Amino acid sequence: MKRKLLCALLCVSTVAATMMTGCGNSSESTKEETKEDVSDTSSETEKTDATKETQDVKETEMTQEELIEAAKAEGTLRVYGVHSYLEKAAAAFQEKYGITVEWTQLGETELMDKVSTECQAGISDGADLIFAQDGARISADLITPGYIHQWSSDRLGALTGNSDMSLSVFEYSAKAFIYNNEKTGETPYLTNIWMVTDPQYKGFFSMKDPTAEGVNFNFLTMLTSDENAAKMAEAYKEYYGKDITLTTDNAGYEFIKMMYENGVVLGTSDTKISEAIGAKGQSDTWVGFFAVQRFATAAEKDLALAMNTEMSPFVGWYYPIYSIILENAQNKNAAKLFVEYMLSEEGWSFWSENVGDYNANTSLPYAGDISFEDWKKIAIGEDLDYVYKNRAVVEDFISSIQ
Template sequence: MRKVLTVLCCFFLCATALSGCSDKGTKEPEKQPDNAQTPSESTGGIDQTTFEELLQKGIENGKKVTVYSTHSVVVSGCEAFKNKYNLDVEFECTQIGDTNQITQVAEEVASGAEGADLIFIQDGARVMSDLVDEGYVYNWYNQEIYDLVGADTEPLLVYDYCNKVFIFNSDNVKEEDLTNIWYVTDEKYKGTVQMKDPYSEGVNMDFLTQITSDDYAAKLEAAYKDYYGTDLVLDSDCPNAGYQWIKMLYNNGLVVGSSDGDIAQAIGAEGQSEQWSALITLNKYKKNLDKGYKLGFASSVTPFAGFIYPIYGLLTSNADNPDMAKAFLCWLFTEEGWFGNGELKINDGSVYNGMTGRFGDYSGNTNLKVTDGDKTVKEWKSILVEEDPIYCSEHRADVEDFINLIK
């Protein structure tokens, strides 16, 4: 059951709103302008509307702002933002996974039903093909966001970067044992490598898709020779080294799980003799390490130590209060929006801490500091596979079909 937090606190209003019981239920969806994915040329390029102007327009509009997010911090951020500016505008913020978000947003916008103004969502392949290309959501940023985020405003605005790395049971495996990504295909580790099922975790399927691109496949081919000492010979059904790595991973007994957190605890339990390892989020690694589980992670893996993927912030094309949604989006890229200020409260009276102290979450505004002991986005990008939502949307179906045949 997804968690729904409504800034005005009335749970029956949440249920009513989500069922579409409002005058918006009969509203025809607005066609998104052809130039919605990039700022209008008529304004000289990037939208010059300021945060203060957006906030004022949103107040004048007065309609409710509805936000869907895969990340719980955004939900509490809605409350903090509303309380900071003492807004009469209602905020309804829902934590909902990317698969359900995609289905729900597509249905709501297509029918003109009440729904989200702003979404925070991962799985770039499906976001591009099912939402952006269909005109249900669009990419937006103003000059203020661009000055903070730069190139990561396109093709989709990155709100948050997350990463998945190879973790292992530190009682049985040493980091120097895992220095080449082809280890997952080695008979020595047969049946001991885990990851969340790519068919239920879109970003995992995007990772497998991304490594079939020419650049990453070439890196994998070179790494194969480093590990095995011979040139890679492709199977007839493998177009390149990316496909070959996927095939050999599955054929070596990949264990698929349903939760990164559960996998971390299974890997890190004391008293095991197996050389367990897994590809999971750094955030889950750190949380369970702090609970006493025996975990380490490998960051010196050839040619890459995992992958980094975005949570995107996007506007829906039939938003009721787009200006207030944009103002909230702007605020999230500020230091206060990301970390809080030590005083800003949410509705239960606790202090809004945002992403303070979290491993594995990195703002699209890379000027903001990362948690002590973590790496910067730039450092992570240099050692991880980076998701390209356009490539993934164009090639993911091919990879899904391939895995169906070989698993």
Template sequence: MAMVTALSSAPAMAQNAWDAENFDIDALIEAAKGEPPITVYDSTGKIVEIADAFAAKYGLEATGVKVSTGAQIDQVMREGQAGNVVGDVVVVQDVPPGMAQLVPMGLLESWTPPDLAEFIPEGMRDPVIIVSSPNVWTYNTEVYDTCPVSNIWELTEPEWNRKVAMQDPLGKPTYTDWFNQTEMHFDDQIARAYEDHYGSPLETDEGSATKAWVKALAANAPLLTDSDSAAGDAVGARGQTDPFMGLMATAKFRDNGPDGLALGLCTELNPFSGWMYPGVGMISTQTDSPNAARLFIRYLLTEEGIAPQSADGKLSSNTEVPSHPDDLSGVSDHLDEMMPYSTATAMDDFDTRQDWQDFWRINYAR
């Protein structure tokens, strides 16, 4: 989907401050200083710290506001329809409805900093992905020396019946997005993983290898939680003898330590050790501060700007930004094992969410 790169109503002089052909970061900063303060929405509380650091760096006023993933879409829609925009910048964490609703309604647009574009993979520029959050398969390092499984199909077998912890796909739409992305782009790898494990090709009436795996996982009655925190505790709590395997965001590894959890990243898992979910940087088409908003987007794409989030294992789309030394998950050493997310098919994820939720609901063994 092509994004609008400039506000048609903005003055020509202001537009030139972010124009790709004549881009000048100093001119953008100067133009931003003549604009009203900005407000930034994100689903992480760290946006408060990031906005404060941005304001201090550039001598501007910026306020970070935590808005839950589930509330972002509705809040932006209501503000836009009322003509009373508060959020100048939104890091959209629920990508499918953002792409399917907010962009077509003309409420949000994307902009990729011209001076950083060469460092951002082409598939992450339009819309621009600020950060990707790895969701990884984990195990208890106090009990196991290495990950106890080497293939995701093992998680559908009796040994792991009621022993896999993960968020409930009925309450966490990103999980159904993961299912759909897998089926659309990596179904052959799910089928190949089956054959690698069992020694014979997969035979299924489900229509895809992904559906066959999702059905088998649901039928194996995983422990469904309402947060990564609960899943992480089930997997990594110390003192267990027969702990869960689990799926969770790398941020949970912050709780690792002698008096905390014992979480380990399952590496070399066939076909993927986890999957990535993007946070997309968007700008309100009704903002009174188009230059400051774009400057903030650029700031998020720098090592300094994203540091509070990269410490949790989240990864900048800017390939020049290194992994954070405080990340305890080690996921940056295994990026080739993570299933990527394609924003090109985000609207398909949105259209099929209910279908995947129904499929999970029907097959889940209580």
């Protein structure tokens, strides 16, 4: 396949992120007191930090039997999510409990825009529960305005290690640098992240356009943190044999700049990218950054895909997919029961064979040879507070170099 064909398969799309404020809760619900002084006069910027302490609204926890009865007494549970597997889980949940579930699959940007609009307008028949993955927009569009219902569960806390369910993690998903191994065979081909900036491989690297998927923007943002940028600088010296000369703030920004200058091919779908990268019979060895779960269908689609788990300084990254009950939800108990169901072996069964997906309930099975603990050693993870504070800067930077 020639480069023209790959580019044709991977057309570029753009989105506009919209921030909504001021609805769903009373204005008092977004205010908080500090532990030291209730008359604290710290700035609004400090008060809207993505990791700010929430109000103490701990409810009396129901037993599972009580929760089931309360959930059945409510109406139709409305769920929005970004993954098709959720529809299968919703159908199984409905059959199990007799609770009608209205399921809507949306792209991440569309989902966040829709939920923000519904919360701002106080729509009563909007989503009760959402499954979303763009941490930066969740922080800006849902946490800061006070649209997230705060609740806790000691029962789920025992499974996940965190009883605060206000912004609970359902699963962690992984993306990695993956290449076509038809010509490389068993020899690891991609050994260093800076390879995709090397002029001799110009135009042979593809990833989903960050403006079409926020988690890719979050990944690029994480590269600019002091810790990760230091690792990137070390990897640069390892690959190019010399210290990095900076024209930007740090090695993370420098990588982003060099990646774009080296002709990164931006696509609109991880699935399409994996199929284009892994197609057999190509004269060149292509590299892509996409969801590890694409390995699940590689054999079925006869794709030649491989990942080097010893790549420097890391093989990819992982990020949370959150289950979020909205403050203006009309069916909160049904939503809580669904969250509980998704952390059970039955609920997880629709994902359990996906390589690169890990349930927040670590006792549940995972596919592949790499445990989540091992994955965290070879990949970088999302820092919600960092992406919340810095993504806009990275977005502006990328706009300035395109």
